[in-house]
Amino acid sequence: MLAVLLLHVNRPVQRESLIEAVWGDPAPAYAVNQLQKYVSALRRILEPGRAARSPSEVLGWSEGGYVLRVGPGGLDLAAFERLVGRGRKALAQGDAQQAGAELHEALSLFSGPALGNVSSAVLDAERDRLAELRTAVLEERIQADLDLGRHGRLVAELRRLVAEFPLRERFAALLMLALYRAGRQGDALNVYHQVRRGLRDDLGVDPGTEVEELHRRILAASPSLSWQGPPPGAEADGSAADGQEPAVPDGTRGVHQLPMDISEFVGREQELRELRELVEAPGTGGAEAGERGVLVAVVEGMAGVGKTRFAVRAAHEFIAQDRFADVQLWADLKGFTPERAPVDPANVLEDFLRLLGVPGDRIPGGVEARAALYRDRLARRRALVVLDDAADEEQVRHLLPGSASCLLLITSRRVLSGLDGAHTIRLDVFSPQEAVELIDRVADRTHDETGSPAAMRVAELSGRLPIAVALAGRRLRTRPAWSMDELADRLETDEKRLAQLTVGRRAVEATFDLSYQWLSPAQQRAFTLLAAHPGPDCTADSAAALLGTGRGEAEDLLESLLDEHLLQQHVAGRYRYHDLLRLYARDRAADAGSLEQRTAAVRQLVRWYCAGAETARLSLEPWWHRGPAGDGALGNGVLSEEHPEVPHLADDADSALKWLEEERANLLAVSREAAQHEWRGCTWRLATAAHAFLGLRSYGTDCMEGLRLGLTAARGADGRARRARTLADIGMVCDSLGRHEEAARRHHAALAVFEETGDRHGAATAHYGLGCAAFGLGRYAESAERHHRALALFEETGDRRGQALVLGNLGLVNWFIHGRYRESEEQHRRALTLSEECGDRRVQAYEFAGLGLAHWFFGNYAECARQHRRALALFEETGDRRGQAIALNGLGLADWHLGRLVRAGEYHQQALTVFREVCDRRGEAVALQCVGYANWATGRYDVGEKRLHETLAVCAQTGNRSTEAWSLASLGHMCLRLQRNDEGQEHLEKALSLSRSLGDRHPEASALVGLALVSLNQGQLSSCEEGARQALALSQSIGNPHNETWAMITLGLACCFGDRPEQGADWHRRAAETGQRTGDLFTESMAVNGIGYACTRLGRYEEAERHLRAALTTRQHIGDRHGEAETLTDLAALMHATGRPDAASAYRELAQAGFAEIGVTGTQDHRVVSSSSAPRRASQGCRWDRGGM
Template sequence: MQFRVLGAVEARVGGRAVDLGPARRRCVLAALLLEANHVVPVEQLLDRVWDGDSARRGTLYSHVSRLRSALAAAEDVELTRRSGGYLLTVDPMNVDLHKFRHLIGAAHRATDPGQAAAHYRTALGLWRGEAFAGLDTHWISRMRTSLDLERRAAELDWNDLMLSQGRHADVLTGIAARSAEHPLDERLAGQLMLALHQAGRRPEALQVYQDTRTALVDELGLEPGPELQDLHHRILAGGVAARVRRAEPIPAPRQLPAGISHFTGRDRHMAELRTRVERSRSGDAPAVAAIAGTAGVGKTALAVHFGHEVADRFPDGQLYLDLRGNGTAPPVTAVEALGHMLRGLGRPPDQMPTDVQELAATYRSHLAGRHVLVVLDNARTAEQVGPLLPGAPGCLVVVTSRTILSTLDNADHIHLDVLSEQEALSLLATLVGRDRTDADPDAASAVVRMCARLPLAIRLAGARLAARPRWSVATLAALLADEERRLEELAVGDRAVRTGFEVSHRALLTSADPVDREAARAFRLLGALDWVDMSVPVACALLDADPHRAQSALERLVDDQLLESAAPGRYHTHDLLRLYARELAQQDSEHDRADALERVLRCYVDAAERANLLVNPMSRHRPRGRGFRLRGRFPLSTPADAGAWAATEHDNLVGALGRAFDAAGDAPALAVRLSAALNRPFDILGRWQGFVTVRGQAAETAHRLGDWTGAAFAWQDVAWTQVRLGRADDAIATTKRALDVWREVGDRRSEQACLNILGYAFRQLGRHTEAVEALERAHGICQDIGHRYGEAATLNHLGLVHKHLRRFDDAVACHTRALALNEELDDRSGQAVALANLGWTHHRAGASEDAVECFRRSLAPAREAGDRYQEAETLWGLGDAHHALGNLDEARAYWNGSVTILGDIGAIDDEQAGLLRRLPVPDTPAIILDNT
């Protein structure tokens, strides 16, 4: 079956026309034919045929069904439904448009003039009028214009070939007709002048020049270009005939570098790029895809791999140019770039304009009507790319850059991030052999993680292993584990991960723009922290700058791909860039690094002490004096704000504390103060495991500084967290260290807090008599000093002991009194605890309906206080109580909700969570201490 679109849309079998039905159905066929052997999404068909009217989806299905019936007689054609669209399978040489493009490409490549002429003649003979005659949609109109440009370009090339052979008689009539239609086309005017001159009609040839010059001056205010002027002078001199030569056929450029071996992943990005091929055919402007990403992320590899995949869709060639936007060599200038491109398109060097605007115009003229893929690698700015964009549809430009070229016209932006873990492991296995990675999957995972899943880093690591067949993957993992040496290890020959980072940082550091230089300083100072996710207030402290300046610097780092911003006001990067920032920080003096760290700690202390008071108004850790002079502050006004802040900043706070305890100056004392204020915010989040270590370091630091009360507070917090983690024996020993200090200094409030912890720990160990003794002593102290907050906590703990001893009435009395005290104090977290404890007591006593009511009432205050652990415990209690009542579906829903929260806060791991979800009646997780 033969298909024709270069005229009316037709299908023929054995010379007989096939009935294709109404105009819209022929539009559907035309849209499928232009993308023959490629899936055309339904949305694109709706856009092409009905200008995007989704209500026509049913009509489209009907037209496709009838087309399938009309084409059924042909064995070499198949119209099938594929995921998301339709595929028309057909021999491209049976479609006149694809055959036309194939023949024009063959003519360009032909070395024999006669063969080239035959290809041109056959190709142009396929046209029967304007493309898609009789059809009219916005897409059809755009494609008709684009195809007319292709036809005109082919005709001009055919004319040149005929004139070079002295065969002016074959083309003179056609050239004259076309020239009348396009009086401003200088190339066509030149061809007409040459054809008339060869025909012995010199005066007419000179008159064509005068007419063309008049039209250009009147319409555009421009003189004819140098080529047309030169031809005019030669005709005047009578020397044209001697200089006429057949233009040698210019092979279509194939400039793409070799594709990278073992290209892995990037399926989503490849799919995005493929959609740009269609846009290059149907849009009213050239299609541009701008790939941005950090150094080593594989931008060039993606662009080149894509280029090779779609090369056959661009029969007029593929151009490639490294713009040197990131490197030690100067960036490529517009004149250099345009000269390179024009030479690739066959422009003789002696016919190259010298003015950049003329070069750009000539470049656009060469691309008009052609289908060329242009890959511009390593662009620095949008201004560097602008002159290299085609002027008309038909071409696709793929740009790679470390910066986001936000001002680039008509560009679709594609952000390239590091590989997914599975893609990274697959790449490593491909490089070193799957047998080696399968032999030690944990080591392989460690390697790709320490390579930050950055493709360049993985390739360099893989190259080292591939060159050392006796090394195991674990050997390399051990080398990379040393953070001080990791960037050194990720280097092979003259390739190194660090090099790309250095180039980006140096470009900012040496820039004339003060924002760039501030960004370079910000990146360097980040190395003074063990940070995970940077915020604007912390950046203000780090840079000692106001919020506007600080955020401008961070956003500049995002533009240069040294940082990423997943949410407004939050900034992060991968581990290798973090290590590079740490290296840069060593260029600053120890004094400057210490000052930066202290500014950040003051910012965090200010926020932590405010957050602590919001979630624990009775706290003894309160802001001191007039506070710090800060350039930026975290906005905290409610308990919910405080909980969200602690959760978001958790990893940054732990990292900053780790740096601060061993630092010089005021940092250790600030760290002790900061960790004290974080005790309650972290406690209600259930972030216990890491906090034991942090507060333990705080205790050692305070002890070293001679701050005995600071050490005692830290020991007390550590003990409470150890109780939370079920480490009762450790908690008893730690509490006694704090208790000795409080008794020595006479701090009875802190003494009762320690007795409370002892009572809790003794209860965990089943030492109930000792638990009651400690708690009753604590209760007596609270009553003596009027400490109602402490009394409520003590009664809650004492009630738990009574519950375990099955003294349910005593337990209810304790928890009821604790609830009343917490309500008087407006302590929402305390209310949640008391209500949950009442729920557990009723449940153990067999009154499960009363338990459900108490647990239900406990949920709201727990959530308001942001106490996620308490929320998880309450949900578990609801599950147990509903199970006792026979409400199995409700029980399972509440248990699953509890497991989700426990997993989120790190109280249980994924394996434990999975086990708890699978058990018909799950055991209570050991971490929920009040129910053990």
């Protein structure tokens, strides 16, 4: 109401108008009374001292309406309209100074949107009118500022307004004019294109006459657009007014030397922000300087990275923000210009002093005197000095201003570390997104090609180096018939890439030439020769081997090239080229030296890596022996038996692992290089030496490539033994990757050679590999036979480590054959002893894990966890990631039974992640099955079922039939819990058939329990009992208490449903005792719940409630949500039987909510005992599944 009265100040407003404004139409019946209350309240607020019932002097009644009386100057809207009127009049009379002052003051009255906190149809219309008026006044005020020559300081404000009002063309026109007058013609034209594109995209129209005409005049550089200077007494940017002291001496007026900004500038937001923060700190850019010295920022980076463009953009941003507005000086120091020396700083100082108004005859002759006068002329001035392409610190030292109000911005290809107090901004190549944006902007292609995968290819092939990216875009623009894909294809060829990145006289290669020509001969040799290194990076050690120098000299050369930004250091102590610089260096190498010299250098590097890999493997595996250094057939006369020393590689496993990990990519690249040169001896030795590490870290793909190169190198009659060893190594890698059939073929081929040559140790290795492959294929009898043959041969040759490996595998094989679980445990113990004797910590870790699995099977879950923790510690110590995954999975199995269901799931998930990372498909299948079962146990059936189906898919791909049997059994039990009885039966029957064909009795027992539950759900109690007794007998025969407990619980259920609750209670008690003995909280709580249910059927209600509440507590504690809902159902039945209907109803609702939460629907309360105590048939909705792993 107050807002409406203020809009009609000193004029009567009818009651009906106020009611419509406040409540709208139709108004409520109480509107008139409420309006009177509002008036009274307003009068009390506006006139707090007015006596009661006395007439109001401020809000009165006149001519049938309320009048709000406000004196002159009391209403901001009236003041605004008055100031706007005076400003418009002054503008029409050409008095920009007066117009600007009036309009600035008018706009200052706004603190936000008019009528910002009230709303109605009347007020909304008035708000829109005032907003439009305010915007129009803003346009007029900016026009006045432009007439006063304040174009520099208007750019930032206008950019914001154009973004805020994208369809208001007047703001765009004003921005274009401000940019043009600031010397930024390119940016002005870019604004036009952005506006034009936006209008077309949004509205399908072109800009209006004003913008189009201004665009035409900017293109033509119309003199009429230039600022003509302020009228007498007016104030422009940086000039004086009203007799004030000038900001700079007369001679400096107009010293604005910055080059034109460019519209193609993209990215660099972080670096620009870094520079802005530096400048905006107290004491810079005209702020109070305090004790701080001159601000110096050095922009450094490799050739073509965009240092000059960055400096230009940063400088124009500062000017647009009215920083350093007094003086802007620019000098190209030509530090890397071909065929001419860098500019003498004395000459630069002479030019600067002339620009600063010093007559030529008053400029001193000496550089020191010139520098002193230069600092004096810039003292206390807001000056920006840009020194582009500096050669070194000495060239710029005399060009530093002396005042903290100045900014010195230097660009250089070198590291200028000798400038005290300078802040360094290092420019790197573009991000992928920035590079693609620049290509799109320069190439000016259709929307179909912008941001396309082809554009990303061009960006990457250009190394994301700004000059190369821009030239690639211009190449496209000058070749309209080319597609982005065609240019990318042309850039794919290394030999032609630099030639393609050329447009007219501009070329990436020429840019690099400027840096290369200033290198010393030693630097040029190092720069070109290092490009012969086949790997992605090098160290001082490997560079010394390649260059034929000492380590210290090599490091000095590397660091000097790093200072020249011709090399990069992505990790401390490691150096690499930018992709384009590597190509350039190779081109220069072809021009500079002979092929024989480069080949000799690379050969020495290959020797160095060969020695390093062998030394590292001996540190990892002291029992490993190198082969001969290289005879004529293998070495091709290239390698001698002497290898260079490998510096900085300590004789311990940790140092070896670190070196091998850091050099992994280089080792493979060097192997390829050796193979290409047919240095067969070293190719084979590299493959053999690196094999152990690559296998340890599960780098299967790299390991396979290296070994295949070694296999090709080991040809010829005298290379058969090495070929056989390589075949055996390849077979083991295939097995780790789940390619068991291929692994068997490789081992068979190796075995044939070993037997022919009488190599009994090699034959043992091949039999061992064949046993591993057969195990992976589920052929356990064959696997056992092969392992026994390998064991005999290892014993004959005295290889205790080989014996330990075989015994450990036999422990696993016997696990899956006819339930030889005790024999399996004993073999793991023997393997552990042997591995301790020979000092192989990795084999020890695997045997700890094997013993942990045995303890899990026999129900010693705490000991299972302990052994897997020991295994995990050793696996982490030796860097065996696959082993870590095995140990994590074992910890998950132990925790599952110990009632830590959530943590068990986390362990299994971690194991799954690692197995996938190391490409172990067999391990992936096992972990997937465990993840599925862990989700099954906690009631997350949707996730559990998905993971089990994923397990079956992996098993089908890898032939892992044992895990397939386990997964089918788990999936069957899950289906029973979800009341999909027929589907569950199908999965369980498949599991039973498969496990029997494999001789794997553990999943066989689980499948038997599940099928017994199927019979229970179908009401076939005798069939249920028969199946459960089979499962019990089988579990007892193999000594597995877990499935034994499940079988007893199932028998207990069958007895309860068969009207034998006393026997049912006995079976559940036996099951509970077994669960308690083994620490298996999951099955123990299930059995305790069964006791409670049986006691309810027997009428022993107090005992029943005690057991049911104990089961509920445990199930809630361990996170068994399905079990919790079952126990709540049984408590509801107990409450019903004992005449507590309210409690029964409450428990039933909780149970139903619990089942619904985990996705189990349609459950029936089959536990409610009738008054006649007649047993309920299982066919009446029995949803019990007590089966498990």
